[in-house]
Amino acid sequence: xxxxxxxxxxxxxxxxxxxxxxxxxxxxxxxxxxxxxxxxxxxxxxxxxxxxxxxxxxxxxxxxxxxxxxxxxxxxxxxxxxxxxxxxxxxxxxxxxxxxxxxxxxxxxxxxxxxxxxxxxxxxxxxxxxxxxxxxxxxxxxxxxxxxxxxxxxxxxxxxxxxxxxxxxxxxxxxxxxxxxxxxxxxxxxxxxxxxxxxxxxxxxxxxxxxxxxxxxxxxxxxxxxxxxxxxxxxxxxxxxxxxxxxxxxxxxxxxxxxxxxxxxxxxxxxxxxxxxxxxxxxxxxxxxxxxxxxxxxxxxxxxxxxxxxxxxxxxxxxxxxxxxxxxxxxxxxxxxxxxxxxxxxxxxxxxxxxxxxxxxxxxxxxxxxxxxxxxxxxxxxxxxxxxxxx
Amino acid sequence: xxxxxxxxxxxxxxxxxxxxxxxxxxxxxxxxxxxxxxxxxxxxxxxxxxxxxxxxxxxxxxxxxxxxxxxxxxxxxxxxxxxxxxxxxxxxxxxxxxxxxxxxxxxxxxxxxxxxxxxxxxxxxxxxxxxxxxxxxxxxxxxxxxxxxxxxxxxxxxxxxxxxxxxxxxxxxxxxxxxxxxxxxxxxxxxxxxxxxxxxxxxxxxxxxxxxxxxxxxxxxxxxxxxxxxxxxxxxxxxxxxxxxxxxxxxxxxx
Numbered sequence: 001x002x003x004x005x006x007x008x009x010x011x012x013x014x015x016x017x018x019x020x021x022x023x024x025x026x027x028x029x030x031x032x033x034x035x036x037x038x039x040x041x042x043x044x045x046x047x048x049x050x051x052x053x054x055x056x057x058x059x060x061x062x063x064x065x066x067x068x069x070x071x072x073x074x075x076x077x078x079x080x081x082x083x084x085x086x087x088x089x090x091x092x093x094x095x096x097x098x099x100x101x102x103x104x105x106x107x108x109x110x111x112x113x114x115x116x117x118x119x120x121x122x123x124x125x126x127x128x129x130x131x132x133x134x135x136x137x138x139x140x141x142x143x144x145x146x147x148x149x150x151x152x153x154x155x156x157x158x159x160x161x162x163x164x165x166x167x168x169x170x171x172x173x174x175x176x177x178x179x180x181x182x183x184x185x186x187x188x189x190x191x192x193x194x195x196x197x198x199x200x201x202x203x204x205x206x207x208x209x210x211x212x213x214x215x216x217x218x219x220x221x222x223x224x225x226x227x228x229x230x231x232x233x234x235x236x237x238x239x240x241x242x243x244x245x246x247x248x249x250x251x252x253x254x255x256x257x258x259x260x261x262x263x264x265x266x267x268x269x270x271x272x273x274x275x276x277x278x279x280x281x282x283x284x285x286x287x288x289x290x291x292x293x294x295x296x297x298x299x300x301x302x303x304x305x306x307x308x309x310x311x312x313x314x315x316x317x318x319x320x321x322x323x324x325x326x327x328x329x330x331x332x333x334x335x336x337x338x339x340x341x342x343x344x345x346x347x348x349x350x351x352x353x354x355x356x357x358x359x360x361x362x363x364x365x366x367x368x369x370x371x372x373x374x375x376x377x378x379x380x381x382x383x384x385x386x387x388x389x390x391x
Numbered sequence: 392x393x394x395x396x397x398x399x400x401x402x403x404x405x406x407x408x409x410x411x412x413x414x415x416x417x418x419x420x421x422x423x424x425x426x427x428x429x430x431x432x433x434x435x436x437x438x439x440x441x442x443x444x445x446x447x448x449x450x451x452x453x454x455x456x457x458x459x460x461x462x463x464x465x466x467x468x469x470x471x472x473x474x475x476x477x478x479x480x481x482x483x484x485x486x487x488x489x490x491x492x493x494x495x496x497x498x499x500x501x502x503x504x505x506x507x508x509x510x511x512x513x514x515x516x517x518x519x520x521x522x523x524x525x526x527x528x529x530x531x532x533x534x535x536x537x538x539x540x541x542x543x544x545x546x547x548x549x550x551x552x553x554x555x556x557x558x559x560x561x562x563x564x565x566x567x568x569x570x571x572x573x574x575x576x577x578x579x580x581x582x583x584x585x586x587x588x589x590x591x592x593x594x595x596x597x598x599x600x601x602x603x604x605x606x607x608x609x610x611x612x613x614x615x616x617x618x619x620x621x622x623x624x625x626x627x628x629x630x631x632x633x634x635x636x637x638x639x640x641x642x643x644x645x646x
Contacts, residue, residue, distance in 0.1 A: 032502030039432065039499045042490035070620065072627045103485020103500070103507040114482045116466035120602050121488050123609065125464055161628075165620045172616060173609075183601045184458055184492045187592040199605060 012348050019345025022338035026100055035339040040329035041322075045339050048321035050097030050346060052178055053314050054090055055128070056202075059210030060217070061087025061135060062171035067240075069164045076237075078230055081142065081363045082221060083214050088135040089353050091128065093346050100342055120180045127174035134167045142361040176203040182320060192265070192275050193324040197255045204251055205282075208244040209313045211237050212286075215306035219299060225358060229299055238302045241309065242290040249283045274315070274323045282312025393573065394474040394519055395453075395541030396528060397548055400578040401558050402535035403446040405439055412530030413437045416515060433499045436512040437527060440585050445578070447585040448536065450527075451476065451497040451512035452565060453573035454597070459489035459498060461599035467509075474541065474573040475514035483509060494569055494593045514573070541573055548575055562590070570597030 026034040037044040064083040067073045099105040111125045137156055144153040179202030186194055195201065215237050222229040256262045265275060286305040295301030322333050335343075357363055407426055414421035419434050431438050437450040457476045460468040467482040468489060485507060490498045501507035515525040523529070524538035531537075537544065548563045564576035568590055576582065583589050 028505070030503050030505050031500075031507065038502065039490065039496065042487040042500060070623045070627055072630065101486075103487065104483060105485070107482075107484045110465045110482055110484050114465040114467075116461075116463055118461045118599065118603065118606060119464045119466075119488075120606065121462060121486060122464035123606065161624055165617065165624055168620050169613070169617050173613070177605075180602060180605045181488070183605065184462060184598050185494070186594070186601065187494050187588050188491075196601075 012352060015341070015344050015348045018338075018341040019348070022341040022345070023100070025338050026342065031103060034336065034342070036334060036336045037339075040331065041325065041333045043321060044333060045322075045335040045343055046097055046101040048318045049314070049343055050101070051094060052317040052321055054094040054097060055175065055178060056206050056209045056313060056317060057213050057310070058087040058090025058094070059171065059175060059206035060213045061090075061138075061210070062168045063207055063210035064214060065138070065164050066168050069161075070168070073236065076233055079214060079218060079233055082217065082358075084135065084138045085142070085354065085357055085363055086213065086217055088132075088139045089350050089357075091132040091135055092353075093350050094128065095132065096349070097343075097346055120177050120183075124174045124177045124181070127170045127177070131167060131170040131174065134163050134170065137163050138167065142357070142363060146361050171206070172203065175206040176200065178202050179320075188325060188328045189320070190271050190324040190327055191259065191261055192271050193320045195255050195259065197251065198320075200251060201248070201255075204244070204248045205313045205316060208241060208248055208282075209310060211241040211244060212306040212309040212313075215241070215302050216310060219303045219306075221354075221358065221364075224355070225364070227364060231297065231299060234299070234302050235297050238290055238296040238305065241305070242287065242296070245283055245287050245290070245309065249287070252279075252283075271319075271323060271327070274319050278312055278315040278319055280312070281308050281315055286312070393455075393472070393541045394514075395539065395544050395573040395575060396450075396514070396525065397537045397539070397544040397575045398448050398577070399535050399537070399548075399551065400445065400447050400576070402533045403439070403448070404533055404535075405441055405446045406532060407439050408530040408532060409448065409527035409536055410435070410437055410439060412526040413512070416518075416526035431497070431499060433501045433508075433510040436510065442580065442584055445580050446535075447576075447578060447582070447587075449495075449585065449587075450574060451514070452495050452569075453512075453514055454569050455571040455573070456569075456597035456599050458492040458494065458569070458598040461602065462488045462492040464488070471516060473516070473519050475516040475519060476573075477513045477516055478509060478511070480508050485509075492598065494588055494598060541575070544575055548577055551577060564590075567595045569593050570595065570600075 022034055031037060035044050035046070060083045064076060064080055068076050068080055098108070102108060111122065111129075116122050137159070140156050141153055144150075144156065176199035179198035179200070182189055182194065182198055183196065215234050218234060219229065221227065253262075256265060265272060285308040289295050289301055289305040289308070292301075295305065326332050410426060411421050413419075413436050414425070414434075417436060419436075425435060428435060429438065429440060431449055437448060440447045440449060453470070453474055453476045455470070457468060457470055460466070460470055460476060463483075464486060465482045465484055467479045468476055469479075470476050487498075487500060487509070489509060490496070490500060497511045498509045499511060500509055515523075518525060518529075528536045528538035537547075539547075545563065545566060548566075552559050552561060552563065558579055560578050560581055562582075564578070564582050564587060565572040565574050568588075576587075578585075
């Protein structure tokens, strides 16, 4: 255990060290020096992964609040807090990523002053800004409880219904709008990934990935923090993931069918190989696994299905943002190592922040406390709040 | 009235005077090395390409409904009444969505700068406002680059095609592409040989329409979806209240 801890600490330090150097290159030598972005590839790994994938991977937040508070799937309650924490950190890191990617990040506030309502990017910007604030308030009870600040806690909880609904509304908007960003380039993006249905694909994949991410994160944190795995909870998520994947797969099939390019998919080409990789990881493997009840009820099976699904949809978003442009641009895009290090540092920072929060805040405690409370026959009335800790 | 430029490649002799005039007017460096660069960049807003003794200019097309202006989150680009699509560097946050969105790949970036700008041809709005023609049209010794009212230029291009059909590809590039552009092109060989996207690729629909279809539904969608979500929340919550009330009854009843 001690060795393992040291290994992760060393890895973390190395990544952060190289990331710091890359950050220096970014801010003292410019975007051209730190990345392989060019006039042909104005958006590289940072938009493709940090932004498009980052927001998708943080989608668990609105999926789980929706499931618990809108659809009343009560037994998922224990994972609300860790999931909201993941989402909150995810969005914060997305903004950190943006500060690297924007050419003039010190003018990011212009977004609030010089508004262009016709711009999809404007809508995404405003939604992300607002939703990060909403997530902050959804996360806040952890801190308030930790320091026994009862009055503000009562206030946050009073507004929780508004926050929950606003969170889901804002997520619907910007998750789908990330896809709408690409609607304006029918001539540049490869037909495998350009579709008028892009906003639906992005929203649909956000839900699937949100669910997969909760399975992934619960499994990892159970291992890391020595907690019991909430298997019934994960099994429910596994079933939901199966449904979400089928819906996504059907949407994709219908789109290819109606645009008449189903035949093109099976013809080997550079783009087709990436598409096959994407479809295999995102749909074929996880659907094949999750179809079996036995696998849906095994921690390992669920974990592999979730990881495959995550990798598949990450591939999808990188295909939309990078692979799909390569034919148009006339050359391949491979990120520079410094570009990659910034991305890895941001991910490492996320893991670090998560473990710190779990250590010092009642992220899992509340869930456990709640499980014990649920034992008696008579169920106390549910108030729309994030935890059941008495205030 | 909206101004435009008609570039007739059959009249072009490839002297690159337009390149030089453009660089001078925009305060950009220009020498033999830069003249030899056969591509546009942040220091070369227009380029004369050569393909088997045939020439073709590339420059910002100044779309009637520019994609760059529609996608910019801070509205750093806008189409002026006189035709030029201009850029306000102060507003720009550097997201580079304009570069992604442009079908003609015109906006270029100062990748080496610590305070980078998007650079492209802005059709000399200062000269146009003062009643002059653009620097490139002024410099052109053969009249290949001609400045004027767009409507008049369209008529002239049509006339040239009618009089000399054998010298031209029967197409005025920019008349309908992406809903029309202020720059109009005539050529004796296909435009795609110089990297111009074909009409089939970019279509006749103004690009902002594609995102506009989605964005225009937002004002209706947002309150509707908020109401639906809020309603579901209320219903879900109500069920809990009823369950709780019933449980209370039960306890009281047992006593």
